[in-house]
Amino acid sequence: MTRHLLKAEIHCHIEGAAPPVLAAKQADKYGVDTTGFLRDGAYVWNDFSEFLVCYDRVAALFRTDADYALLTESYLTELAGANTIYSEIIVSPDHGDRIGLGADAYLSGICEGIRRAGEKTGIEARIIVTGERHFGPDSVIAAAEYAARSQNPLVTGFNMAGEERMGRVADYARAFDIARDAGLGLTIHAGEVCGPFSVIDALDLVRPSRLGHGVRAVEDPELVARLRDLGTVLEVCPGSNVALNVYPDFHHHPLRRLHKEGVRVCLNSDDPPFFHTSLEREYEIASSVMGFSDAEINAMTRTAIEAAFVDEATRQRLLERLPDDTLAAQPRANQAQGLAVFRQPIKKRNINNRGRQF
Ligand SMILES: Nc1ncnc2[nH]cnc12
Numbered sequence: 001m002t003r004h005l006l007k008a009e010i011h012c013h014i015e016g017a018a019p020p021v022l023a024a025k026q027a028d029k030y031g032v033d034t035t036g037f038l039r040d041g042a043y044v045w046n047d048f049s050e051f052l053v054c055y056d057r058v059a060a061l062f063r064t065d066a067d068y069a070l071l072t073e074s075y076l077t078e079l080a081g082a083n084t085i086y087s088e089i090i091v092s093p094d095h096g097d098r099i100g101l102g103a104d105a106y107l108s109g110i111c112e113g114i115r116r117a118g119e120k121t122g123i124e125a126r127i128i129v130t131g132e133r134h135f136g137p138d139s140v141i142a143a144a145e146y147a148a149r150s151q152n153p154l155v156t157g158f159n160m161a162g163e164e165r166m167g168r169v170a171d172y173a174r175a176f177d178i179a180r181d182a183g184l185g186l187t188i189h190a191g192e193v194c195g196p197f198s199v200i201d202a203l204d205l206v207r208p209s210r211l212g213h214g215v216r217a218v219e220d221p222e223l224v225a226r227l228r229d230l231g232t233v234l235e236v237c238p239g240s241n242v243a244l245n246v247y248p249d250f251h252h253h254p255l256r257r258l259h260k261e262g263v264r265v266c267l268n269s270d271d272p273p274f275f276h277t278s279l280e281r282e283y284e285i286a287s288s289v290m291g292f293s294d295a296e297i298n299a300m301t302r303t304a305i306e307a308a309f310v311d312e313a314t315r316q317r318l319l320e321r322l323p324d325d326t327l328a329a330q331p332r333a334n335q336a337q338g339l340a341v342f343r344q345p346i347k348k349r350n351i352n353n354r355g356r357q358f
C-alpha cells in the first residue's frame with residue numbers, strides 16, 4: 001500500500017487531467033457532441049495519433065478562465081487527497097489563443113485553480129508552459145516567447161509535447177534557447193514514442209535538466225550511462241507508456257532497469273484519465289507490480305522535488321517533509337551526483353523562482 005506515502009509529480013498535462021465526467025458536463029454546457037471521443041464514461045482513442053486528437057477535442061471543452069480554474073482546482077484537490085505535496089502542471093497558452101479565450105485569461109484561470117487548491121489543501125504547484133510539436137516550430141517558438149515574457153511567478157518551466165515523430169529537435173531548438181535565456185527550467189518530451197536518437201537530440205540541442213518520459217533511452221546502453229552521468233531526471237509515466245502500447249505491460253516497462261543503472265527517475269501520471277490511471281495508481285504499481293520498496297519510492301519523490309522548477313526555499317521546505325530513508329535509497333550514482341548538476345548559474349534573469357537549471 002502506498003496511499004500513506006507523500007507524493008510529488010512534475011509531469012501532468014492540465015487538459016489531460018480532465019475526468020470524463022467533468023468533460024461530459026462541459027460538453028453539455030457548450031452543446032458539444034462527444035460521441036466521437038467520449039463513450040461510456042471513457043475517452044476513445046486507439047493509438048498515439050488518435051490520443052492527441054482526442055486530447056485536443058477534450059481540451060476544446062474548456063473555454064473560459066472559470067472552466068480552467070475549476071479543472072485545475074479539482075485536479076490538485078484530488079492529488080492532495082492522495083498525499084501529494086507538489087505538482088507541476090503542463091499548460092498550453094497557445095490553446096487559450098486557439099479557442100479565443102486568450103493566453104492570459106487561460107493562464108489566469110489555471111493560477112486561480114492553483115490558488116484555491118493551495119488554500120484548501122496546502123498543495124504547492126507550478127506551471128510549465130509547453131509548445132505543441134505538431135503545430136510546428138513557429139508555434140513552439142511563440143509559446144517560448146510567451147513564457148519568457150511572462151512575469152507570472154508560477155510559470156517556472158518550458159516543455160515541448162505533442163507528436164514526437166514530427167520533425168527533429170533541431171527544428172525547435174530556438175524555442176528552448178529563448179526559454180533558457182529567460183531563466184526557465186527546461187524539459188522536453190523525448191524517448192516516449194521515438195527511440196534513443198530522440199533523447200540524444202534533446203540532450204545535444206536542448207540540454208534539459210529533465211526529460212518527459214525518456215524511457216526508450218534504455219535501448220542504448222551508452223545513452224543510459226550518459227543520462228546517469230549527467231544526472232538528467234526522467235519524468236517516467238508507466239501507466240501512460242503501457243496504455244499507449246510503448247510496452248505491453250508493467251513487467252516489460254524499463255523503470256526498474258533505468259533505476260538499477262543509476263538514472264534519476266520519478267513517477268508521474270501524464271494524462272491520468274486518458275490512461276485509466278492516477279498518480280496514486282502509478283505509486284501503487286511501482287510498489288506492487290514493479291517491486292520498489294517504500295524507501296525506493298520515497299527516494300523517487302525526493303528526486304522529483306530535487307528536480308522541480310521551484311525556488312530553493314520552497315524546495316527545502318518540501319524536502320524537509322520527506323522521510324529520512326529517502327537519501328539512503330537513491331541509487332549510488334544519484335547520491336554521487338547530489339544536487340550539483342542542477343546548480344548552474346543562470347544568465348540574464350534572476351531565476352530565484354525558477355528552480356535549478358542544467
Ligand atoms: N503523453 C504525451 N506525449 C506527448 N504529448 C502529449 N500531450 C499530452 N500528453 C502527451
Ligand SMILES: [Zn+2]
Nearest residue numbers: 013161212270
Ligand atoms: Zn506528457
